[in-house]
Amino acid sequence: SQTIHQWPATLVQPVGSPLSLECTVEGTSNPNLYWYRQAAGRGLQLLFYSVGIGQISSEVPQNLSASRPQDRQFILSSKKLLLSDSGFYLCAWNRDSTAGNTIYFGEGSWLTVV
Amino acid sequence: AQSVTQPDIHITVSEGASLELRCNYSYGATPYLFWYVQSPGQGLQLLLKYFSGDTLVQGIKGFEAEFKRSQSSFNLRKPSVHWSDAAEYFCAVVRNYGGATNKLIFGTGTLLAVQP
Numbered sequence: 001s002q003t004i005h006q007w008p009a010t011l012v013q014p015v016g017s018p019l020s021l022e023c024t025v026e027g028t029s030n031p032n033l034y035w036y037r038q039a040a041g042r043g044l045q046l047l048f049y050s051v052g053i054g055q056i057s058s059e060v061p062q063n064l065s066a067s068r069p070q071d072r073q074f075i076l077s078s079k080k081l082l083l084s085d086s087g088f089y090l091c092a093w094n095r096d097s098t099a100g101n102t103i104y105f106g107e108g109s110w111l112t113v114v
Numbered sequence: 115a116q117s118v119t120q121p122d123i124h125i126t127v128s129e130g131a132s133l134e135l136r137c138n139y140s141y142g143a144t145p146y147l148f149w150y151v152q153s154p155g156q157g158l159q160l161l162l163k164y165f166s167g168d169t170l171v172q173g174i175k176g177f178e179a180e181f182k183r184s185q186s187s188f189n190l191r192k193p194s195v196h197w198s199d200a201a202e203y204f205c206a207v208v209r210n211y212g213g214a215t216n217k218l219i220f221g222t223g224t225l226l227a228v229q230p
Contacts, residue, residue, distance in 0.1 A: 034217070043222035044158075044204065059217075090157055102148075103218055105157040 002027035006091040006106035013113055019064075019078040021109050023091030026072065031093040033074040034103065035066055038088040050074060086113045116141045118207050120221035127195050128229050135190040135224050137179075137205030146208040147188040148218065149179055153201045161203075164188060175199070200228045 006023040013019060025031050035047040046059045048066035056066050063082050067075045074091060091106040117140045127133055139145055146165055150158040162173025169181040179190045188205060202225045206218040 036220075044218075044220040046217050046219075049217055092158075102160055102163060104160070105150075107157040108155070110155070 002093075002104070004091060004093055004104060004106040006089075006109055008109060009107065010110045011112070013081050013111065015083055015113055016080045019076070019081050019085070019111070021076040021089055021091075021111070023074040023076075023106060024072055025074075025093045028072070028093070028095060030071060031095060033068060034092040035074065035076050036090040036092060036105075038090065038108075039086075044090065048076070081113045083113050086111055116145075116207050116219050118205050118219055118221035120203075120205055120224050122224045123222070124225045124227070126227040126229060129197050130194050133190075133192045133195045133199070133226070135203050135205075135226070137188045137190065137221060138186050139188060139205075139207045140186065141207055145188075147179075147181065148206040148208075149173065149177070149188075149190050150204045150206060150220075151175075151201050152204065152223075158204065161190070195226075195228055197228045197230070200226055202226070 003026045033050045036044045037047050038044045047064060048056055048058055050056050050068045053068055053071055056068060063085060064076060064078050076089060089109045089111060092103045094101045094103045119138045121136050148163045149161040151161050152158045161177050162171045162179055164171045164181045171179050177190055177192050179188055181188050202223045204223045205221040208218060
């Protein structure tokens with residue numbers, strides 16, 4: 001069966017420090033991969049998606065970037081964190097681009113920028 | 115543009131009472147609709163989804179949802195709520211983006227509290 005892992009689960013970082021959140025999917029190949037952010041009291045916002053290695057699409061301009069160095073690995077990064085980057089980050093995947101294909105989520109990573 | 119509205123930010127129900135969480139969508143074509151549940155500090159779990167066919171969809175944990183095209187709604191229901199149902203619930207619709215059509219647009223969520 002397929003599983004998705006992301007880490008770290010919790011992270012407290014000072015303003016201006018770098019960030020790296022990692023996500024891996026097991027049990028499938030060539031998944032679509034996604035990064036979502038959930039800010040306190042708000043819904044989920046799609047940040048990035050990737051349909052293949054090295055292919056990254058950004059949904060909103062921001063202080064973050066994403067990379068996909070391997071088929072089942074998706075990394076969310078920042079060179080210098082801002083206070084506004086605090087939130088709950090969720091990695092997700094699905095099998096292909098068939099409309100409506102279910103997206104599965106990881107357990108999330110809590111980021112607090114202080 | 116596709117969008118999802120969940121008009122109730124916070125709902126409190128008594129254990130054993132029935133539940134209905136509202137969801138309205140804006141979409142030009144046949145929508146693909148989902149309900150997800152998020153327990154505190156955790157990821158999202160799929161409850162149910164609607165693609166086509168029977169407008170009453172059954173999901174996990176005793177939940178169901180009904181698609182009503184005339185009302186642009188996809189409300190989530192459960193006949194008898196359990197204390198373990200306390201969580202945040204998100205309605206979502208798929209957004210079309212040419213070749214990559216599986217990006218979910220979420221509502222802002224409804225936080226469900228269950229009182230004894």
